[in-house]
Amino acid sequence: MTVERTIESIVIAGAGLAGATAARTLRSEGYQGRISLIGAELHHPYLRPPLSKEYLLGRAGEDAIPVAPEAWYSENDVDLRLGVTVAAVDPGPHTVHLSSGESVGYDALLLATGALPRHVRLPGSGLDGVATFRTLDDCRRLREQLAPGGKNVVMIGSGWIGMELAAAATAYGNQVTLLGLEDIPLAAAIGPELGTFFRSLHEANGVRFRLGATAAELRGDAGRVTAVVTGTGEILPADVVVVAVGVAPDTSLAEAAGLVIDNGILTDASLRTSAPDIFAAGDVANALHPFTGQHHRSEHWSNALNGGKIAAKTMLGQEATLATIPYFYTDQYDISMEYSGFPALAAGAEPVIRGTLAGKEFIAFWQHEGRVVAGMNVNVPRTQKAIKALISSRATIKPGRLADPSAALDQLLAD
Numbered sequence: 001m002t003v004e005r006t007i008e009s010i011v012i013a014g015a016g017l018a019g020a021t022a023a024r025t026l027r028s029e030g031y032q033g034r035i036s037l038i039g040a041e042l043h044h045p046y047l048r049p050p051l052s053k054e055y056l057l058g059r060a061g062e063d064a065i066p067v068a069p070e071a072w073y074s075e076n077d078v079d080l081r082l083g084v085t086v087a088a089v090d091p092g093p094h095t096v097h098l099s100s101g102e103s104v105g106y107d108a109l110l111l112a113t114g115a116l117p118r119h120v121r122l123p124g125s126g127l128d129g130v131a132t133f134r135t136l137d138d139c140r141r142l143r144e145q146l147a148p149g150g151k152n153v154v155m156i157g158s159g160w161i162g163m164e165l166a167a168a169a170t171a172y173g174n175q176v177t178l179l180g181l182e183d184i185p186l187a188a189a190i191g192p193e194l195g196t197f198f199r200s201l202h203e204a205n206g207v208r209f210r211l212g213a214t215a216a217e218l219r220g221d222a223g224r225v226t227a228v229v230t231g232t233g234e235i236l237p238a239d240v241v242v243v244a245v246g247v248a249p250d251t252s253l254a255e256a257a258g259l260v261i262d263n264g265i266l267t268d269a270s271l272r273t274s275a276p277d278i279f280a281a282g283d284v285a286n287a288l289h290p291f292t293g294q295h296h297r298s299e300h301w302s303n304a305l306n307g308g309k310i311a312a313k314t315m316l317g318q319e320a321t322l323a324t325i326p327y328f329y330t331d332q333y334d335i336s337m338e339y340s341g342f343p344a345l346a347a348g349a350e351p352v353i354r355g356t357l358a359g360k361e362f363i364a365f366w367q368h369e370g371r372v373v374a375g376m377n378v379n380v381p382r383t384q385k386a387i388k389a390l391i392s393s394r395a396t397i398k399p400g401r402l403a404d405p406s407a408a409l410d411q412l413l414a415d
């Protein structure tokens with residue numbers, strides 16, 4: 001027997017993409033009760049992907065980043081509090097306590113607190129000119145520093161964000177050195193062959209790499225950074241240092257409330273947490289994925305978007321599961337890349353390549369037990385639908401067919 005609950009007050013902690021999308025979905029689904037959307041940042045909800053790409057480069061303006069027009073929140077009677085945090089959750093009485101001193105009762109609570117950049121604790125990491133990169137304010141500060149060009153920029157971290165920032169800094173005419181722990185950048189994510197492809201792309205654009213390398217110390221003068229000293233004692237001149245060594249899910253609120261945490265807030269496929277009437281979505285949620293039967297925490301835009309929608313529907317008592325195939329994209333120099341799939345299943349598999357890396361136009365497929373589990377298209381637009389269909393089908397496909405450019409992707413399933 002299902003018990004009908006009356007939902008009159010929904011609180012959303014975190015006004016990022018997942019939180020704001022949940023608010024939008026609640027209204028589009030016809031929910032007329034109270035929505036309190038609480039955001040620690042001072043800005044209306046915005047998209048982060050442009051911050052390391054076209055917005056940082058000044059090629060897209062302010063209209064490229066909002067999740068919804070600013071007026072949408074008041075027009076749709078969403079109580080949006082900016083610069084306010086949810087300081088504590090009291091799951092028993094269903095109440096949240098805000099940093100403003102107020103308390104708000106909830107019938108359903110969504111935790112969409114996102115992720116926080118990891119720091120490296122090094123001598124000198126507090127110097128001016130050294131920063132992590134996550135927010136619109138970080139982006140505006142970095143743009144001011146990079147835009148004049150002619151600076152020495154050291155990027156600590158050779159993951160996707162470090163690589164995108166390196167591309168942007170280079171486009172502004174700065175000299176970039178990328179410091180990475182891995183011997184080949186991105187190798188853990190996409191393997192050595194494709195990691196080398198991205199490394200070569202950056203080198204062709206003037207980026208220098210120090211790989212298998214650590215930063216040991218940051219040196220400065222009059223409070224401002226002047227150099228990064230590597231673990232081997234090399235001194236890299238630096239006017240700007242960005243620490244881009246990944247993020248960690250911001251679980252502090254959930255942990256204090258006693259929720260089950262395991263690499264993020266653990267949820268079922270409908271984004272319910274271990275506590276009644278508390279849900280989680282976006283970067284902070286480690287959700288059960290129906291396709292793999294395993295938990296999967298994704299730090300990508302599409303997961304925050306889809307998760308926000310699913311959490312809203314679940315909060316309203318609808319049957320909904322987050323079953324979409326994980327997806328993300330990156331743009332660097334003249335490269336536009338999209339990736340769909342399950343990195344955990346693809347790990348260690350040799351990619352099957354359709355096209356040529358040298359021609360910068362190819363699709364890479366990863367297989368597990370003969371089935372396609374991930375696919376990445378580089379400068380081959382409009383292929384994601386077919387890649388996702390191959391993954392969803394669980395069909396066994398011969399590598400030769402995957403690699404054969406004369407075999408249309410949407411025909412492979414008919415073979």
Ligand SMILES: Cc1cc2nc3c(=O)[nH]c(=O)nc-3n(C[C@H](O)[C@H](O)[C@H](O)COP(=O)(O)OP(=O)(O)OC[C@H]3O[C@@H](n4cnc5c(N)ncnc54)[C@H](O)[C@@H]3O)c2cc1C
Nearest residue numbers: 014016017018040048049085086114282283299300301328
């Ligand atoms: C520079 C950059 C570039 C990216 N590029 C891509 C890309 O190209 N492709 C891609 O797929 N993904 C990309 N991503 C990842 C994508 O942006 C994230 O996956 C997405 O933003 C996650 O959304 P979220 O709502 O879960 O969390 P967030 O965007 O982190 O939002 C959470 C919000 O909650 C707030 N908050 C935290 N705690 C509280 C609290 N207690 N009370 C109130 N508010 C709180 C935070 O301040 C934050 O504003 C990028 C991320 C960054 C930073």
